[in-house]
Amino acid sequence: MDDLKTYIADNQQRFLDELFELIRIPSISSESKHRPDMYRAAEQWKKILLDGGADKAVVMETAGNPVTYGEKVLDASYPTVLVYGHMDVMPVDPLNLWDTDF
Numbered sequence: 405m406d407d408l409k410t411y412i413a414d415n416q417q418r419f420l421d422e423l424f425e426l427i428r429i430p431s432i433s434s435e436s437k438h439r440p441d442m443y444r445a446a447e448q449w450k451k452i453l454l455d456g457g458a459d460k461a462v463v464m465e466t467a468g469n470p471v472t473y474g475e476k477v478l479d480a481s482y483p484t485v486l487v488y489g490h491m492d493v494m495p496v497d498p499l500n501l502w503d504t505d506f
Contacts, residue, residue: 443463
């Protein structure tokens with residue numbers, strides 16, 4: 405457990421930088437004008453996965469928006485673990501419900 409805590413502490417700034425870089429992308433999937441941003445977000449996830457040690461990461465086309473798939477195989481006999489996350493965000497409207505401009 406100490407190794408994990410040390411790893412997190414040693415990489416905290418990188419983790420924050422990756423997060424902030426992602427959330428700066430206006431990947432609003434419900435607005436067609438942001439379709440290019442969905443690809444930017446997918447490519448950013450691909451970069452994060454590869455930089456994080458994934459053996460493989462690809463951006464894949466779908467009938468809708470792109471998805472990013474990555475894998476890391478330590479040993480084929482180990483159980484498979486799936487991690488799923490959204491890379492799209494909610495539209496900003498209605499603006500009057502926001503507490504800040506950020």
